Amino acid sequence: xxxxxxxxxxxxxxxxxxxxxxxxxxxxxxxxxxxxxxxxxxxxxxxxxxxxxxxxxxxxxxxxxxxxxxxxxxxxxxxxxxxxxxxxxxxxxxxxxxxxxxxxxxxxxxxxxxxxxxxxxxxxxxxxxxxxxxxxxxxxxxxxxxxxxxxxxxxxxxxxxxxxxxxxxxxxxxxxxxxxxxxxxxxxxxxxxxxxxxxxxxxxxxxxxxxxxxxxxxxxxxxxxxxxxxxxxxxxxxxxxxxxxxxxxxxxxxxxxxxxxxxxxxxxxxxxxxxxxxxxxxxxxxxxxxxxxxxxxxxxxxxxxxxxxxxxxxxxxxxxxxxxxxxxxxx
Amino acid sequence: xxxxxxxxxxxxxxxxxxxxxxxxxxxxxxxxxxxxxxxxxxxxxxxxxxxxxxxxxxxxxxxxxxxxxxxxxxxxxxxxxxxxxxxxxxxxxxxxxxxxxxxxxxxxxxxxxxxxxxxxxxxxxxxxxxxxxxxxxxxxxxxxxxxxxxxxxxxxxxxxxxxxxxxxxxxxxxxxxxxxxxxxxxxxxxxxxxxxxxxxxxxxxxxxxxxxxxxxxxxxxxxxxxxxxxxxxxxxxxxxxxxxxxxxxxxxxxxxxxxxxxxxxxxxxxxxxxxxxxxxxxxxxxxxxxxxxxxxxxxxxxxxxxxxxxxxxxxxxxxxxxxxxxxxxxx
Numbered sequence: 001x002x003x004x005x006x007x008x009x010x011x012x013x014x015x016x017x018x019x020x021x022x023x024x025x026x027x028x029x030x031x032x033x034x035x036x037x038x039x040x041x042x043x044x045x046x047x048x049x050x051x052x053x054x055x056x057x058x059x060x061x062x063x064x065x066x067x068x069x070x071x072x073x074x075x076x077x078x079x080x081x082x083x084x085x086x087x088x089x090x091x092x093x094x095x096x097x098x099x100x101x102x103x104x105x106x107x108x109x110x111x112x113x114x115x116x117x118x119x120x121x122x123x124x125x126x127x128x129x130x131x132x133x134x135x136x137x138x139x140x141x142x143x144x145x146x147x148x149x150x151x152x153x154x155x156x157x158x159x160x161x162x163x164x165x166x167x168x169x170x171x172x173x174x175x176x177x178x179x180x181x182x183x184x185x186x187x188x189x190x191x192x193x194x195x196x197x198x199x200x201x202x203x204x205x206x207x208x209x210x211x212x213x214x215x216x217x218x219x220x221x222x223x224x225x226x227x228x229x230x231x232x233x234x235x236x237x238x239x240x241x242x243x244x245x246x247x248x249x250x251x252x253x254x255x256x257x258x259x260x261x262x263x264x265x266x267x268x269x270x271x272x273x274x275x276x277x278x279x280x281x282x283x284x285x286x287x288x289x290x291x292x293x294x295x296x297x298x299x300x301x302x303x304x305x306x307x308x309x310x311x312x313x314x315x316x317x318x319x320x321x322x323x324x325x326x327x328x329x330x331x
Numbered sequence: 332x333x334x335x336x337x338x339x340x341x342x343x344x345x346x347x348x349x350x351x352x353x354x355x356x357x358x359x360x361x362x363x364x365x366x367x368x369x370x371x372x373x374x375x376x377x378x379x380x381x382x383x384x385x386x387x388x389x390x391x392x393x394x395x396x397x398x399x400x401x402x403x404x405x406x407x408x409x410x411x412x413x414x415x416x417x418x419x420x421x422x423x424x425x426x427x428x429x430x431x432x433x434x435x436x437x438x439x440x441x442x443x444x445x446x447x448x449x450x451x452x453x454x455x456x457x458x459x460x461x462x463x464x465x466x467x468x469x470x471x472x473x474x475x476x477x478x479x480x481x482x483x484x485x486x487x488x489x490x491x492x493x494x495x496x497x498x499x500x501x502x503x504x505x506x507x508x509x510x511x512x513x514x515x516x517x518x519x520x521x522x523x524x525x526x527x528x529x530x531x532x533x534x535x536x537x538x539x540x541x542x543x544x545x546x547x548x549x550x551x552x553x554x555x556x557x558x559x560x561x562x563x564x565x566x567x568x569x570x571x572x573x574x575x576x577x578x579x580x581x582x583x584x585x586x587x588x589x590x591x592x593x594x595x596x597x598x599x600x601x602x603x604x605x606x607x608x609x610x611x612x613x614x615x616x617x618x619x620x621x622x623x624x625x626x627x628x629x630x631x632x633x634x635x636x637x638x639x640x641x642x643x644x645x646x647x648x649x650x651x652x653x654x655x656x657x658x659x660x661x662x
Contacts, residue, residue: 001414002429004503011506015409015429078346078637078645083332092533093554098333098346149636157635166636172335175342176642179510202423223424276640297639304488305480305497306409308628309607311507314409 005224008195011183014224015314022316024325027228027300029269041111045075046162048109058103059132061125068122069129070106071167077102078168085142085171101137101169105129108163114152115163116262124254130167130277131250134243137169138282144173145281148242153272155299173281181280181290188289196291200234209323212259216252219260221319221326228317229268229326231296233257240287241279257294259331264298267329272299336555339526342514345555346645353647355656358559358631360600372442376406377493379440389434390463392456399453400460401437402498408433409499416473416502432468432500436460439494445483446494447593455585461498461608462581465574468500469613475504476612479573484603486630504612512611512621519620527622531565540654543590547583550591552650552657559648560599560657562627564588571618572610588625590662595629598660603630 003016045053048066055073062068079100088095107126108118115123130148137146150165151158173181187195203210203220211231212219219233233256235249245253257275264271274297280290307313334347376384379397386404393399410431418427438457439449446454461479468477481496482489504512518526534541534551542562543550550564564587566580576584588606595602605628611621638644 002409002411004410004427004429006425008424013503013505017407017409017429020407076348076351078333078348079335080333090554091537092529093339094337096335098335098348145641147637147640149640151636155633157633157637168637168641170641170643172344174344174642175510179506198423206422223421274636274639276636278640295640302486302488305482305605305607306478306499308605308626309478309480309609310476310499310501311505312501 007222007224007226008187008199009183009222010180010226012224012226013312014226015312016224016318017314017316018318020316021318021321022228024267024317024321027268027271027317029271029300032270038112039110041162044111044160044162046104046106046160046164047111054104054106059129061129067109069108069125071129071133072104072106074102074104074166079170096171099142099171101140101143101167103133103167105133105165105167106162107165111162113163115150115258116265118258120254120258123258124251126165127250127254127257130165131243131245133167134241134279137167138241138243140169142171143169143282145170145177146242146279147276149274149276151274153270153299156272156274158272177278177281180278181284184289184291194238194289194291196234196293197238200236208320211263211323211326212256214252214256214259216249217256219256221323223319225315225317225319225322226313227297227315228300229264229271229298229322230315231260231264231298233260233294233296234291235293238288239292240284240290241282242277242292243279244292253294260296260326262331263326263329264296266331267326268298268300273297274299338553338555338557339518339530340514340553341511341557343555343557344643345557346643347555347649348645348647349649351647352649352652353559355598355648355652358599358602358648360602360631363601369443370441372493375442375491375493377401377435377437377491377495378442385435385437390460392460398440400439400456402434402460402464403437405433405435405497410501427502430473430502432471432474432498434464434498436464436496436498437493438496441494443492444494446481446589447596449589451585451589454589455582457496458581458585458588461496462574462576464498465572465610468498469574471500472614473502474500474613476501476508477573477610478607480605480607482605484601484630487603487605489603508609508612511609512615515620515622525569525620525622527565527624528569531567539651542594542654542657543587545583545587545590547580548587550587552654554650556646556648556650556653557644558628558646559631560595560602560629560653561646562591562595562629564591564625564627565622566624569619570623571615571621572613573608573623574610575623584625591627591657593662594657594660595627597662598657599629599631604628605630 083097083099414428414430
């Protein structure tokens with residue numbers, strides 16, 4: 001009998017397709033041609049020597065007088081610092097300038113390194129750069145929400161091989177985020193507790209869907225995972241925004257995230273993935289009900305008409321089996 | 332300057348990426364190997380002669396003692412008629428049997444016909460079969476929502492070539508649909524009018540985004556289309572559910588939908604697409620605020636981290652340009 005499970009954070013119902021479920025090892029990706037590891041690609045705008053091809057740098061980190069990572073504005077931004085946040089009415093419709101900041105974090109000097117090739121210190125400095133930019137963007141009072149994300153591989157929408165993440169400061173609260181904060185607030189009103197803290201407690205005590213627990217973070221497959229090997233990493237301390245994370249926690253997140261990515265890489269043969277860090281809208285101070293988290297979405301299946309039409313998801317991987325599989329991947 | 336537009340039905344903000352927008356003809360798909368047109372494929376479970384490979388038929392339409400279309404249960408259903416609709420609590424989580432109906436409509440005898448190859452009468456009978464099944468499913472009081480959808484092409488998630496649609500009766504109201512009905516009800520409370528009727532009025536009077544107006548339907552690109560060539564077809568008469576459509580309207584919808592699909596096929600070289608018919612939850616009687624509609628989503632671009640992370644969309648096609656392009660495609 002297939003099962004419907006409700007995702008407690010999004011309230012989506014997910015079909016856990018037990019009868020047609022695949023074994024975890026059936027999600028292993030086809031071998032991809034291994035890219036030759038080389039340091040510099042002539043035409044890559046993110047490679048050392050090509051700095052002039054990118055937009056003017058916002059900040060960099062250095063070692064021995066050479067940059068180790070750089071933050072630059074996206075050359076093809078979704079939102080731009082020009083313009084204002086006034087709404088315009090066009091008949092019955094609402095529009096506004098796409099004001100905001102859309103940055104690219106060039107994560108490493110080496111052209112085809114990925115996060116799993118990096119040292120712990122390098123991984124740590126990427127997360128540190130996220131936090132630094134988050135805190136900078138938060139100061140602009142016109143920014144309502146900040147998202148951080150990374151695309152790995154073609155089916156995840158990457159256009160450039162050189163390792164990079166993106167950070168976007170937006171002048172609106174996306175409706176999807178508003179829905180999630182509304183759900184979390186209702187849960188708090190009913191239960192006097194943050195729904196994320198409660199989830200974490202449940203996952204740590206049952207352990208069934210846990211993939212990796214470190215000092216400050218827990219990585220697990222959600223009870224109603226929307227798709228195969230969908231993962232959440234929650235901080236153990238209650239914090240509504242990524243900007244609040246401290247040095248110790250960042251260091252531990254570097255360990256947790258990189259280990260989980262290595263397990264995915266090894267266990268599923270380098271799947272394409274997106275990850276994203278979700279925080280409360282910037283100006284929400286009453287933050288006892290929301291909790292920032294990192295969501296990893298491996299791109300192992302394609303959403304079809306069922307998902308588009310219903311907004312419901314069919315997951316052909318059993319969350320408990322996927323978690324066990326990843327727990328057992330030795331890296 | 333890129334522009335943010337708010338989708339009035341979903342309240343999503345969409346980035347209309349003016350600077351990096353592509354011309355409509357830049358969305359034309361690469362040529363695909365033309366399938367040999369043949370009537371029967373030996374191993375296809377939907378082909379005449381292989382009826383025993385599919386599940387037991389629910390209904391068929393016939394001509395000269397041969398079936399012209401058949402409705403059968405999906406062999407790999409997301410939801411099944413066994414089970415019940417009681418919720419189970421697993422610690423803090425909610426689950427239930429995936430009760431429901433998941434049918435496949437085999438649209439035609441010929442193995443690799445598509446909707447654009449069919450006669451008007453054939454197209455009409457497909458829509459008639461949708462309506463017939465919609466009305467049957469509605470009688471089961473445990474069914475809360477009914478969606479109808481069709482996947483065309485590999486990137487739209489089709490696994491079988493033989494032309495078919497799917498109809499699903501679900502035991503829950505998907506959260507996405509609940510959000511839309513909430514938005515529509517708020518709009519009605521504020522404006523005393525159905526937001527879909529109002530949108531239709533605006534689109535018919537401006538004509539800027541109109542693709543095809545027929546007697547009872549209007550096809551247009553939404554003001555804040557979520558992706559390139561995303562299309563809506565609205566009935567002109569206010570109706571909250573597809574089950575209410577009458578014979579005359581069905582006939583006109585067959586004309587409108589098939590013409591729009593032909594324009595997409597010719598103008599964009601047979602793009603993959605999904606379409607879906609959205610209705611109000613089955614048991615909502617106070618239906619002055621919601622309006623059923625058909626949504627076509629050509630699969631021309633890939634959602635990446637930005638979309639997954641923010642729930643906002645970046646559209647690199649200008650809705651007005653896409654509409655003009657499709658209006659001018661002669662079929």
